[in-house]
Structure formats: structure tokens, C-alpha cells
Amino acid sequence: MKLDEFDRQIMDMLQKNARITIKEMAAVLTLSATPIFERIKRLEKNGLIDKYVALLNADLLGYKMVAFVQISLSQHNLKEVTAFVDRITVFPEVMECYHTTGDSDFLLKILVKDMDQFNDFILNKLSNIENLGKVKTQFALSTRKRTTEIDL
Amino acid sequence: MKLDEFDRQIMDMLQKNARITIKEMAAVLTLSATPIFERIKRLEKNGLIDKYVALLNADLLGYKMVAFVQISLSQHNLKEVTAFVDRITVFPEVMECYHTTGDSDFLLKILVKDMDQFNDFILNKLSNIENLGKVKTQFALSTRKRTTEIDL
DNA sequence: TGTGAAATGAGGCTCAC
DNA sequence: GTGAGCCTCATTTCACA
Numbered sequence: 001m002k003l004d005e006f007d008r009q010i011m012d013m014l015q016k017n018a019r020i021t022i023k024e025m026a027a028v029l030t031l032s033a034t035p036i037f038e039r040i041k042r043l044e045k046n047g048l049i050d051k052y053v054a055l056l057n058a059d060l061l062g063y064k065m066v067a068f069v070q071i072s073l074s075q076h077n078l079k080e081v082t083a084f085v086d087r088i089t090v091f092p093e094v095m096e097c098y099h100t101t102g103d104s105d106f107l108l109k110i111l112v113k114d115m116d117q118f119n120d121f122i123l124n125k126l127s128n129i130e131n132l133g134k135v136k137t138q139f140a141l142s143t144r145k146r147t148t149e150i151d152l
Numbered sequence: 153m154k155l156d157e158f159d160r161q162i163m164d165m166l167q168k169n170a171r172i173t174i175k176e177m178a179a180v181l182t183l184s185a186t187p188i189f190e191r192i193k194r195l196e197k198n199g200l201i202d203k204y205v206a207l208l209n210a211d212l213l214g215y216k217m218v219a220f221v222q223i224s225l226s227q228h229n230l231k232e233v234t235a236f237v238d239r240i241t242v243f244p245e246v247m248e249c250y251h252t253t254g255d256s257d258f259l260l261k262i263l264v265k266d267m268d269q270f271n272d273f274i275l276n277k278l279s280n281i282e283n284l285g286k287v288k289t290q291f292a293l294s295t296r297k298r299t300t301e302i303d304l
Numbered sequence: 305t306g307t308g309a310a311a312t313g314a315g316g317c318t319c320a321c
Numbered sequence: 322g323t324g325a326g327c328c329t330c331a332t333t334t335c336a337c338a
Binding site for chain 2: 015019048050052056060063066085088089092097098099100101102103104106136137138140141142143144145146147148149150152
């Protein structure tokens with residue numbers, strides 16, 4: 001799909017603030033409401049705009065701990081890898097899961113309330129999955145940047 | 153701030169779809185529009201709802217590469233750490249930056265279009281920062297899960 | 305084919321109870 | 322917490338370039 005400068009600006013405004021009104025966008029872009037509306041619908045239809053979400057404050061909700069878990073599997077064929085992914089991604093603690101290059105096979109980003117919940121995740125959820133090799137955890141002392149905004 | 157089951161359900165619906173209407177929420181919760189509206193405003197005011205954003209499809213925008221960069225600093229005092237954070241977080245390629253435990257000091261999540269852009273980031277942006285120790289990169293072969301939804 | 309102006313309807317928001 | 326009503330904005334229609 002071909003994108004022009006208007007499309008990019010519309011996406012950029014929406015990814016910074018999904019509650020911006022079409023009128024407000026019209027004031028910035030020199031364009032009236034209708035074409036902006038139609039461009040948004042087109043961007044949604046083509047999947048460039050994936051979804052609109054509210055971002056919650058994890059800290060205020062008691063989620064105080066972010067951990068990165070590097071995992072090596074003992075078997076690396078397609079079937080084993082798929083089985084692992086299917087089992088690990090259902091856990092709500094798993095915010096992100098990447099199949100990676102390097103020493104380990106997978107990198108998980110885990111969000112939990114405290115060490116107790118992390119411990120429970122490792123012992124009662126992760127460890128029940130077969131085919132696990134090495135597991136190495138790294139904790140976040142602090143989050144210094146976290147954005148969903150793509151550079152346009 | 154005290155949260156009840158209604159608050160949690162409202163946040164959960166909004167973090168899944170920020171475009172849901174108050175009427176639709178009212179149909180699910182057995183509650184009329186006004187109290188839902190007031191609860192949302194209260195959640196926003198207290199910071200539990202941080203912001204509303206559109207999530208864009210990075211792949212369709214040409215951003216094909218996710219990398220994780222582990223960085224050790226050669227100096228670890230507060231001043232040096234802060235200086236590093238201030239310099240690294242301004243780059244749009246840096247989607248996330250965590251100060252971490254473990255072998256390295258920082259973990260960056262980098263989003264770029266291709267290897268050229270990654271190379272440019274490493275050589276012309278990251279490498280210009282003083283105080284760098286070891287840098288170790290891991291690429292994502294594929295993203296198997298990625299969510300902004302917190303378990304409520 | 306794509307834009308701007310005007311009409312319509314739905315939903316956010318306020319108020320009295 | 323409920324229901325009525327205002328009012329803005331999203332959405333549609335249509336004329337025009």
C-alpha cells in the first residue's frame with residue numbers, strides 16, 4: 001500500500017494519542033475532515049493501524065517486576081519449537097516472546113507483581129514445559145524507556 | 153487508589169480495545185453509562201489509565217528487524233549511568249531501555265527496517281556514546297507474542 | 305478520483321433526582 | 322447509581338474541481 005506524507009502524519013498523531021479528533025488533525029494537516037476520515041479507514045482496513053488500546057500503568061496496578069528470561073531448548077526441530085511456543089505464550093505473565101539468534105533460543109519478557117509470582121511462574125508454569133534446556137534470568141532494575149511509537 | 157471489580161473490568165475492556173463505547177461496556181457490566189463514565193475519568197485522573205494509543209503494524213511499515221542489545225558500561229556510578237540513559241533513549245530506534253541485573257548493565261530493544269539501519273545505529277549512534285564496555289547483540293528471528301495487556 | 309461543505313445520527317458528557 | 326437531554330464529533334451524502 002502506498003503511503004504519502006498525510007498518511008504518515010495521521011498514523012503518527014494516532015499512535016501518540018488515539019483520542020485525537022479528526023477536527024484536531026484537520027487543523028494540523030491542511031486537509032478537511034472527510035479525506036482524513038477516509039484515510040484512517042483505509043489505514044485500518046489495510047492493517048497499518050492494527051488496533052486502538054489503552055495503556056495501563058503497570059506499577060500502579062502492583063506489577064513491580066520485569067524480568068527477561070533467556071531459554072535454550074534441548075530439541076530444536078520445528079515441532080518442538082512450535083510446541084514450546086504454544087505452551088509458553090498462553091501465560092499472562094509472558095508479555096513478549098521472541099525466537100532469537102545467539103546463545104539462547106527464546107527471549108521472554110515477563111511482567112509480574114513480585115518475586116513470589118515470578119517464582120511461581122518459573123516453578124509451576126515454565127518448568128512444566130518439556131524440552132527445556134538452559135534458563136537464564138535477568139531482572140530489570142528500572143525501565144528507562146518504553147514506547148509503542150514507531151518512527152515515521 | 154482502591155479498585156473494585158468494575159474498575160478492573162473497565163480497564164480490561166479498554167486495554168483490549170480503546171474504541172469500545174460506554175454503552176457497550178454498560179451492556180457487559182450491569183451498570184448504567186454515567187457511573188462507567190465517571191470511573192473511567194477517575195482511572196485516567198489517577199494515572200491507572202496512562203494513555204490511549206493506536207498500535208501500528210511495524211512489519212507493514214517496513215520495520216522488519218527487532219534486535220536486543222546487551223550493554224555493559226565501563227563506569228557504573230550514578231552520573232555515568234544517567235549520562236548513558238540520557239543519550240541512548242533519544243534515538244527512535246530504541247523502543248525500550250532497561251537497567252538490568254546480570255552480566256550486562258542495560259538491555260535495549262531496537263526496532264529497525266533492516267540490517268543497514270541497524271548497522272547505522274551501532275556505528276553512528278551507539279558507538280558515539282562514551283563509557284561503553286561490552287556490547288552484545290541478539291536478533292529476533294520472529295516475534296511469537298507481543299502484548300500491552302496486563303493481567304487484571 | 306479525490307476534495308470540501310452541509311446534513312444526520314450516535315456517543316460523550318452534564319444535570320436533577 | 323439512574324435516566325433525560327444537550328452538544329460535540331464521527332460518519333454519510335452530495336456537489337464540485
